[in-house]
Amino acid sequence: MKGQGxxxxxxxxxxxxxxxxxxxxVVWPLVTVLxxxxxxxxAPTLDGFRTFFSSKLYYGTLTNSLLVTVCVTVxxxxxxxxxxxxxxxxxxxxxxxxxxxxxxxxxxxxxxGAYSWILLLGNNGIVTRGLRGVGIDSPSIYGFAGIxxxxxxQLVPLIFTYLMGAWRTVDVSLLEAAESMGVTxxxxxxxxxxxxxxxxxxxxxxxxxxxxxxxFGTPMLIGQGFRTIPVLIYSSFVGEVSIDSNFAAAVxxxxxxxxxxxxxxxxxxVDRRTFSMTAMRPIEPVQLRGWRNWGVYAYIYTFLIxxxxxxxxxxxxxxRNTLYGQFTHxxxxxxxxxxxxxxxxxxxxTFTIGLSALVLLVVIAxxxxxxxxxxxxxxxxxxxxxxxxxxxxxxxxIGIGLITAxxxxxxxxxxxxxxxxxxxxxxxxxxxxxxxxxxxxxxSPSIEEAAISLGASKPRTLLQVIIPSLAxxxxxxxxxxxxxxxxxxxxxxxxxxxxxxxxxxxxxxxxIRGQMGTAAALATILLGLTMVSLMLLMRVGGGRxxxx
Amino acid sequence: xxxxxxxxxxxxxxxxVAIPDLSLEIGDGEFFTLLGPSGCGKTTLLRMIAGxxxxxxxxxxxxxxxxxxxxxxxxxxxxxxxxxALFPQMTAAKNVGFGLQTRRIPRAEADARIARAxxxxxMAHLGDRLPGQMSGGQQQRxxxxxxLVIEPAVLLMDEPLSNLDAKLRVxxxxxxxxxxxxxxxxxxYVTHDQEEAMAVSDRIAVMNxxxxxxxGTPAEIYRxxxxxxxxxxxxxxxxxxxxLRWQDGRATVEMGxxxxxxxxxxxxxxxxxxxxxxxxxxxxxxxxxxVPAEVLDETFLGSHSQVRARLASGxxxxxxxxxxxxxxxxxxxxxxxxxxxxxxxxxxxxxGASVARGASA
Ligand SMILES: Nc1ncnc2c1ncn2[C@@H]1O[C@H](COP(=O)(O)OP(=O)(O)OP(=O)(O)O)[C@@H](O)[C@H]1O
Ligand SMILES: [Mg+2]
Numbered sequence: 001m002k003g004q005g006x007x008x009x010x011x012x013x014x015x016x017x018x019x020x021x022x023x024x025x026v027v028w029p030l031v032t033v034l035x036x037x038x039x040x041x042x043a044p045t046l047d048g049f050r051t052f053f054s055s056k057l058y059y060g061t062l063t064n065s066l067l068v069t070v071c072v073t074v075x076x077x078x079x080x081x082x083x084x085x086x087x088x089x090x091x092x093x094x095x096x097x098x099x100x101x102x103x104x105x106x107x108x109x110x111x112x113g114a115y116s117w118i119l120l121l122g123n124n125g126i127v128t129r130g131l132r133g134v135g136i137d138s139p140s141i142y143g144f145a146g147i148x149x150x151x152x153x154q155l156v157p158l159i160f161t162y163l164m165g166a167w168r169t170v171d172v173s174l175l176e177a178a179e180s181m182g183v184t185x186x187x188x189x190x191x192x193x194x195x196x197x198x199x200x201x202x203x204x205x206x207x208x209x210x211x212x213x214x215x216f217g218t219p220m221l222i223g224q225g226f227r228t229i230p231v232l233i234y235s236s237f238v239g240e241v242s243i244d245s246n247f248a249a250a251v252x253x254x255x256x257x258x259x260x261x262x263x264x265x266x267x268x269x270v271d272r273r274t275f276s277m278t279a280m281r282p283i284e285p286v287q288l289r290g291w292r293n294w295g296v297y298a299y300i301y302t303f304l305i306x307x308x309x310x311x312x313x314x315x316x317x318x319x320r321n322t323l324y325g326q327f328t329h330x331x332x333x334x335x336x337x338x339x340x341x342x343x344x345x346x347x348x349x350t351f352t353i354g355l356s357a358l359v360l361l362v363v364i365a366x367x368x369x370x371x372x373x374x375x376x377x378x379x380x381x382x383x384x385x386x387x388x389x390x391x392x393x394x395x396x397x398i399g400i401g402l403i404t405a406x407x408x409x410x411x412x413x414x415x416x417x418x419x420x421x422x423x424x425x426x427x428x429x430x431x432x433x434x435x436x437x438x439x440x441x442x443x444s445p446s447i448e449e450a451a452i453s454l455g456a457s458k459p460r461t462l463l464q465v466i467i468p469s470l471a472x473x474x475x476x477x478x479x480x481x482x483x484x485x486x487x488x489x490x491x492x493x494x495x496x497x498x499x500x501x502x503x504x505x506x507x508x509x510x511x512i513r514g515q516m517g518t519a520a521a522l523a524t525i526l527l528g529l530t531m532v533s534l535m536l537l538m539r540v541g542g543g544r545x546x547x548x
Numbered sequence: 549x550x551x552x553x554x555x556x557x558x559x560x561x562x563x564x565v566a567i568p569d570l571s572l573e574i575g576d577g578e579f580f581t582l583l584g585p586s587g588c589g590k591t592t593l594l595r596m597i598a599g600x601x602x603x604x605x606x607x608x609x610x611x612x613x614x615x616x617x618x619x620x621x622x623x624x625x626x627x628x629x630x631x632x633a634l635f636p637q638m639t640a641a642k643n644v645g646f647g648l649q650t651r652r653i654p655r656a657e658a659d660a661r662i663a664r665a666x667x668x669x670x671m672a673h674l675g676d677r678l679p680g681q682m683s684g685g686q687q688q689r690x691x692x693x694x695x696l697v698i699e700p701a702v703l704l705m706d707e708p709l710s711n712l713d714a715k716l717r718v719x720x721x722x723x724x725x726x727x728x729x730x731x732x733x734x735x736x737y738v739t740h741d742q743e744e745a746m747a748v749s750d751r752i753a754v755m756n757x758x759x760x761x762x763x764g765t766p767a768e769i770y771r772x773x774x775x776x777x778x779x780x781x782x783x784x785x786x787x788x789x790x791x792l793r794w795q796d797g798r799a800t801v802e803m804g805x806x807x808x809x810x811x812x813x814x815x816x817x818x819x820x821x822x823x824x825x826x827x828x829x830x831x832x833x834x835x836x837x838x839v840p841a842e843v844l845d846e847t848f849l850g851s852h853s854q855v856r857a858r859l860a861s862g863x864x865x866x867x868x869x870x871x872x873x874x875x876x877x878x879x880x881x882x883x884x885x886x887x888x889x890x891x892x893x894x895x896x897x898x899x900g901a902s903v904a905r906g907a908s909a
Contacts, residue, residue, distance in 0.1 A: 446633035449600055450691075452620050453627040454647030454698060464646075468637045 009392055010458060014373050015379050018364060022386040026426055029401030030256075031391065036249035036404060048250025054230050058232065062254065065213055065229040068147055072212040073464075075152045075203050076159050081201075083156070083162035083303060085193075086296045091285040098300060099164070100538070101142050105307040107480075107530055109487035109504055111151045111217025115308035115511050117141045118222060121316055124326065126313075130164040138318060142224040150218050155208045164205035166197045172283045206266040214394030216490040221511060229255055230396050230490070237400055237494065245404070252397045259392045311527060318524040323518030335517035346506040346522065350529075353417065354485045357424035361485075362430050362478050364425070366467065374445065391430035395491035398427060403494050415497045427491045432481050439473040479537040483530055489540030504531075549576050550610050550701040550734045552597065558605030559592055559758070566592050567758040569606070569681035575750075577732040579725070583745040584755035585781065590738040591706055597736060598704050599623050610701060626695030626733070628705040632678040640666065640676035640690045665697035666690075668727055685716045692724065696731055703728065703735040709744065709831070721748050742782050746770070754778050773893060776900035779826045786827040786865045789897065794818050800853040801825055804839030805860055809889050819903045824895040827887060832867035834877075835886035841865065843881045852901075853877070857885070 052058045083102075087095060120127050121141035131138040140146065166357055174196070175188065194201075216230040223231060229251065248254035288296060321330040336343065372384045390398060402423055406413035413419040441468065451461040467474070489504050496505050503526045510519035552574040559567040567589045580592040595601040597608060599620030607614045615623060616869070626647075634643050641662050648658040669689035679687055688708055695703055709717045725748045728735050739745050745752050746766040754761045754769060754777075762774035773779035776787070790801040792811065795833045795870045799811040801823070811825075841857040844864070852868045855877050860863055867885070869877065877883075894903050 444631055445634060446629040446631055447635060449598075449620070450627060450629060450633040450694075451621075451635070451646065452600075453598060453625050453704075454694070455621050455624075455650040456646070457650075458623065460650065465635050469635060471637070 003143065007011065011371060011375055012379070014367055015375070015383060016070050018368060018371075019379065019383050019386065021364075022383070022389075025402075025422060026389055026398075027386065029398070029405035030389070032405045032536075033252055033397065033401045035247045036118060036245055037253045038250075040246045046332045048247045048329065049254075051247055051253065052250055058251075061229045061232040061260075064144075064226060066152070066258075068144070068228060069209055069212040069221070071148055072151045072155060075148065076155045076208050077201065077205060079152065079303065080156045080159040081298060082162060083458070084160050084167060086300060087164065088167040088283055089285060089513070090293075090296055091287045092296070092300065093485075095285075098304065100534075101304055101308060102157045102160060104531060104534055105311065106154070106161065106333035107483050107487070107534055108311055109489070109507070109523070109526055109530070110154055110215065111221060111489055111504075111508065111511075112153050112314055112527065113310050114146075114218040114221040115240045115507070115523065116313045116317075116512075117146065117150055118428055119313050119516070120144075120310070122222075132406045142222050143226045146227075147219050147226065150222065151212050151215060153310075155211060156303070158211070159201075159204040162207070163197060167283065170196055170283060173281065176431055202266055202269055206262060209262060210392070210394075214255070214257060214396070216394075216396050216493070217508065230394060233396055233400070234493070248400065249404075252400060256393055256397060259394065263392045282391050314523045315527065317516070318520035320517065320520075325513070325515040325517065327516060335521035338543070339521060340519045342506065342518070343522065343525065346501060346503045347525065349500055350486050350504075351498065352504045352528075353420045353424065354482060356417075356421045357428070357485055358478060358482050360421060360425045361428055361481055362474065364429060365432040365436045365477075366470075366474065368433050369440045370462065373437060373440040374448070387433050388430050390426050395427050396493065399423060399491045399494040402426075414495070415500070417500055419495050420492055420500045420502075423491045423495055424488055426486050428481050428484055431484070432477055435477045435480075436470075436474060439470050439477075443470060479533055483533050486526065486529060487531075549732070551576050552702060552736070553609045553611070553612070554593075554597075554606070555609070556598055556606035556681075557593070557596065557603065557608065559589070559596060559601065560604045561816060565758065570760055571606075572753060572760065572763065574734060574736065577734055579728055579735045579737065579748060579750045581737045581739060581749040581752045582755060583739060583742060583752050583781075584761075586740055588755045590740070591836060593739050593755075594704055594706050594736060597702070598625055598731070605789040623855060624698075624701040626700035626703045627693050628688070628695050628703070628708045630707045630710055632679070632684070632691045632711075634687055634694075636679050639676050639678055640671060640682070641894060643679070643690055643691045644675075644694045644697050647694065651698065652670045661697050665693040668696070668730070669693045669723060680885060684712050685720060688712065688720060689723065695838060696733070699731075700733060703731075703733045705735065707740070708737075709739070710741075712830065717744065718747075720777075724748060728745060746782075754781060755783075768834070771891070772902070774902050776826070776895045779893060779895070783804065784829050784866065786829070786832075787895075788825045788827060788859075788863055788865070790825050792818060792823045792825060792894065803887060804841075807839050809892075811892055811894055812889055816903050819896075822897050823903065824897050824900075826895060827865070827895040828891055829867045831888040831891040832865065832885050833888075834869065834883050836884065838884040838886040841885050843877050843879055843883065845879055846877045857883070 038046065040047060056225055056520050086092065087099070090100065117125075118141060121138060122128065125138075125141070128138045131312070141149075170193065175193075198335055214230060215228075216234060217233050219226070219228040220234065233248055233251050233255070236251065237245060269463055287293075317327065318335055319331045319333065320327045321332055322328060368387055370385060371380045393401075402419055403414055406419060413422070447469070448461055448466060450460075451465045456464070487504055489508055492502065492505060493508075497500070501509075503522055507522045507526065510516075510522060552572075554570060554572045554574075555585060557567060557570045559565070565760045570593065581732055582593060582848045584590055592601060596603055599618065603616050609615060610623070613684060617813055635642075635646065638646065644662045644665050645658055648661060653661070662675070666675055669692050671686060671693060674682065674686060674690075677686075679690070682690070688711075691708070695705075699827075705724070709720050710718060721744055724737075737745075737748065747764055751765055752769055753763045762769055762778050764772075769778060770782055773782060779785050780787075788803070790803070792799055792801055794800075794817075798809045799819075801811060803825075841859050844856040844858055846856075846869075847854045848871065851871060853871050854866060855869055856864060856866050865885070882896065895901065896903055
């Protein structure tokens with residue numbers, strides 16, 4: 001759409017404004033972290049990095065993190081691939097309900113999983129005490145194995161959703177072609193299907209990798225002696241180990257470098273392997289018989305139970321009586337009533353902060369995706385890259401960046417409502433932009449040109465033609481973003497005050513304080529909120545594929 | 549009512565030249581078609597006229613006013629797209645009304661015009677349908693109504709029928725022709741289907757590699773192709789290499805042993821020696837006398853059969869015969885072919901240009 005003989009038009013100024021916003025609110029905070037990592041009291045130093053690599057206590061957390069991350073990614077793939085294979089190739093009763101449940105378990109607040117496994121297998125857990133009663137020592141949930149279990153269960157649904165999306169693009173004729181050449185069963189799965197799904201698998205693995213690597217809640221709650229690097233960042237930043245922010249910043253930079261490297265490797269691989277497919281005829285599931293059928297059902301249901309049990313445990317626990325924070329006999333609504341005022345405050349904050357962040361997020365995402373899809377140019381190219389920055393930076397570090405950058409003039413935002421909104425919007429932006437961009441790409445440019453040829457101005461075209469036709473997609477994207485916003489923990493951990501505390505932060509503090517009853521009640525409310533949102537999503541999304 | 553003049557237009561995509569230097573005049577109310585093979589630059593040119601493509605050189609003017617720098621929204625164009633490009637969330641009537649709304653036409657008048665426009669494409673009964681609930685043909689009718697209702701100065705259509713099936717294409721092209729005729733709007737139409745171009749156009753520009761090969765009415769282009777490219781692209785033809793000789797002021801070529809035919813009036817007196825003679829299949833018929841040939845095969849096409857035969861020179865020739873109850877044109881049959889002389893065209897074998905006098909490339 002060049003050749004209109006106009007220098008800077010409205011779109012250019014919007015692109016400039018958003019770019020400036022990104023530079024100030026995303027890049028600048030990260031730069032302050034970078035500066036902090038190489039200076040101390042204004043003098044350049046590499047002490048932070050030196051300290052980190054000098055003691056196993058510190059650099060051990062990096063190897064711990066990498067170990068957890070690699071194991072979780074591999075495990076999640078190994079569990080998710082058969083799951084998606086079964087769900088696609090075979091007729092499974094209640095297929096849709098199962099998919100919704102898997103989605104629900106993915107969308108449930110990440111650290112609730114950890115918390116609920118504590119309720120089950122912790123020192124004072126239900127299973128632990130039951131087994132102790134008959135003289136058996138139950139396996140401990142604390143440490144490496146526990147983290148592995150919780151994170152894998154948490155992340156399988158993510159990669160499963162990705163895989164299901166990819167399966168939907170595989171045309172049945174490809175499978176039939178393979179079969180006609182005598183390649184069937186698992187051989188076919190390996191030789192024909194795997195290469196087709198590989199880009200998706202790689203994309204999904206990276207997401208799992210980044211999430212596992214950056215996850216803070218789970219190792220914080222059940223890691224105990226097994227410390228991962230986000231836990232180290234957290235404790236050094238809040239001063240628990242009485243090391244200054246220079247050290248925390250240095251560790252943060254190491255984490256950023258690792259995730260960035262991974263991201264680039266993945267991008268390199270995926271870019272060279274992407275091919276576009278659309279299924280004219282999607283795969284038709286077949287009915288299995290006999291022991292195979294039972295095996296498939298057993299596999300699916302075992303996973304479902306493991307993934308959903310924690311949620312059930314939390315809900316049930318919220319109705320138990322407590323004494324000094326610990327559960328005792330009997331059931332009542334005590335946990336809800338005793339923390340009524342907290343609940344009101346936290347729910348109100350969750351809604352006001354969450355919705356503000358959501359509106360900001362959606363407006364920016366629509367503008368950015370429009371700019372990068374339809375107005376390709378140097379500036380929008382820069383913008384496109386900038387928007388991906390928060391994707392490779394763990395939430396904890398975004399939080400640290402914001403608090404360092406905006407606790408000093410020219411702009412002091414610490415402790416405000418605004419900084420919470422900003423943090424949450426920034427955290428989620430890369431995901432929302434990606435899903436809106438996908439929508440925008442499917443939207444034929446000729447529809448926009450039709451509007452222009454009929455004499456519509458640019459804002460009018462955007463407001464009356466583009467947004468309304470993309471509305472269902474944008475709306476379901478927004479609901480998904482809403483769910484991740486209300487369950488976000490690590491980004492806002494350093495930023496909240498008592499008057500801006502949200503539900504997920506409330507749960508975290510209650511667990512840390514040992515108030516198990518209140519934590520369970522809050523978690524149940526958050527879960528309820530999540531589930532209602534997801535049902536809304538099913539409504540607005542219709543049969544649409546759900547993208548994360 | 550608008551005249552379009554394109555003068556020395558040039559188009560580059562990132563340094564790659566798509567249209568080197570193109571000039572055309574399109575008359576008031578004319579149905580003008582850009583025809584050419586895939587990738588020849590038809591869409592590119594149309595989008596330059598619409599204002600969606602940049603212009604690297606030359607001018608476009610509507611009624612003598614240069615509009616190079618006028619944005620598309622201000623060119624007063626109506627556009628019909630290959631994929632219909634209806635707004636998916638609006639009903640047929642809302643789609644048609646969109647352009648009126650942007651022009652701030654009062655409600656009552658707008659409603660009347662929407663009704664009339666839908667009527668003219670025979671879609672009045674489906675005004676409440678969403679695009680997703682209409683067939684391809686119906687969607688394209690709505691798209692046509694939407695482009696026409698704003699009474700544009702120029703109507704631009706890029707392969708509007710190529711997503712429709714064969715039967716619907718014929719039906720729709722008649723609708724388009726009729727509606728355009730009634731409205732009298734200057735129309736630029738893009739297609740790569742020569743039959744469609746013949747059926748709808750007042751005049752056609754045949755393009756290849758970004759260059760206009762010939763401009764003319766459908767009959768002119770078919771009967772007097774300016775060069776070999778046009779002859780081969782429009783309809784079928786047999787190209788035979790022959791010697792052109794002058795005898796008693798008449799140009800003749802020997803088509804077969806002992807059979808010479810006159811090439812009438814059109815040959816430049818300076819021409820002689822090797823030429824390519826273009827013989828349309830319908831100019832050839834089985835006769836008692838003429839060029840000897842041997843039948844190779846016959847393809848039944850309904851009312852006609854297409855016959856391939858080999859001449860004594862070894863060259864292949866294709867022609868059409870009316871179908872008969874029982875065919876006598878079995879492979880191997882020897883026969884004689886008469887060639888109608890007034891349908892011949894002669895090309896220079898090197899340049900491919902027509903050597904007909906008065907034919908301009
Ligand atoms: N956006 C673009 N960027 C680069 N080159 C382009 C672009 N659009 C078209 N071209 C090139 O310009 C030439 C003309 O393309 P154009 O789309 O105008 O062809 P066309 O005649 O409309 O073909 P078709 O019948 O296939 O639609 C082609 O060689 C094409 O590859
Ligand atoms: Mg084209």
